[in-house]
Amino acid sequence: MDSSEDLVVSGNGDASSDSGSDLAADWVNLAAETLEVAGPDVSRDLELTLVDVSEHGEEADGRDQVRCAVAPDSVACAYVTSSVHLDDFAQSREVLYQVPGGSVPAQGWPTVLLYQGTGISPEEGWSADFDAPYGLYYQAQLTAELLEAGYAVVAPAHRSELTPYWQTNIAPWNVAWSSSEDHALIEALLDVFESGTWFRADTANLFATGLSSGGYMTSRMAVSYPTRFRALAIGAGSYATCSGSLCAVPSDLPPDHPPTLFVHAADDLVVPLWTATLYRDALEDADVETRMAVTESGGHGWTSDAPSEVLGWFEDYRVP
Template identity: 40%
Template sequence: MFRSRFNCRILLLSTLLSLICTTAAWADSRCTERKPFLGIAGKISCSHQSTWISSGDLLSRKVIYQTPVGTPPAGGWPVVIMYQGSFFALDNFVYYSDQWLGRLYNEGKLIKTLLDNGYAVIAPSAPADLFWHTNIPGMAQLYEQTTDYTLITNLLQAMAQGHFGPLNPNRQYATGISSGGYNTSRMAVSFPGKFKALAIQSASYATCSGPLCVVPELPADHPPTTFLHGFVDAVVPWWTMDLYYDRLLYQGIETTRYTDPLGNHEWPAAAPAHILAWFNAHP
């Protein structure tokens, strides 16, 4: 009887200590992660806030965002604007490893990595949660008349005014996949001087579209840009990214690329560490 009670008390104490340690770990992060195990899907979940930003007369779009845990550094949090891919709205920061064939799970890991390493993350919505205007024929040439341009102009202004908390205006970055990757390039073309560095996933220059791609002379102040691309990408051919990469090299603009040899149109497992390192290298 004594041994049974003793064992129960040890088990209870162990459980309480485990809960305390788990709570402490959660307190250091906005995110929780459950690893895939024995057929149970992995899950990444990061808390978020939401707001609405005007994208034109009588129009507005939802923007979700989060800042890291803790006290912001002097000057405010560095901030990453993340642009969604086509048809994959960023309605929340919750990802499952068995969802969408797992192709966006590494996007969740990227968001967690950025938040855990002191970057605020802001994710505006594409029109109707579909795709960005930057490379749609007819709109690409009239970009400054689009609701995308109005939205991002207003978003940057709201960031400067403290709408999303204390953010560092001198450490603004952008990343995105597919349509969101093209839109990341658009930041260099239409919003000069606003971004310290860019990370483009599964996309190319702002006005390219899949295999239809011509990369013109780039602005001299084009931000340092890294690329991540699957070599067997069937949606956006790898060589279109290579055109952009070569143009940056030719003009003496800092650039790198990561190629996933067997990767298709998806975030690779290397994306979180690669993108964090790139942004950290450009404070």
């Protein structure tokens, strides 16, 4: 599996803008840089310390490492750009990731796969202003809180700009998943986690979350990769093969389905709340731990309580 990596400081959605510096230099002995975070009503400088992640994120000199700058009107997080090659499809898929600051735990970093919604690039989940569409500010805030809590965050890209969605609920792959490119991607990512190619992952503590199409993809982790994930958090989505109001959930979900949190807005007109409730009810019937965090408003996107709800859910099921 071939991979190439660049280190990027994300700022306001444009890594090459004045508010986000490109640090794709040598990977070695990266010094402290200044990250300017500019929002509608805020502008400030923070010292952002980055290290050579080829050493699995370990910090040689013990300095604290700032991964994200969080302001009332903007969030910007540093990330690493890499890729995995899908041999059977003669293509590579971009992957953005980051590890927490500090020394890597003996068992590795608990790791969260974060799946984007339709038409949303993975870069948009690392940097967003408060008024960004689809609640992306809250996704960036979630990323920041996960990193602060000691989770590595891994955000793979969709297949292409022409097909900016996940295949989990798209024919024919919804019923022939093992033949899909996205299945090959997940298999490649699991191999990366097992091998420690990018960083030392704690494979006993893998989690997944995502929005909309990424929410359906999160459910796919339970359907097609049983026992691999400790817990899931589905944002504005439902069962792996559902799509908007077209939704049928199997009545016999397996009891080893990971504990699943649903984060949804009651006024979501794209993915109606009842489709998530249908999935929740089926999980309860299977004696699977589940919970819904519903806000009255927010439309189709991440809700304001998503960062705390998702992190809290993962913390509940993280094992030492």
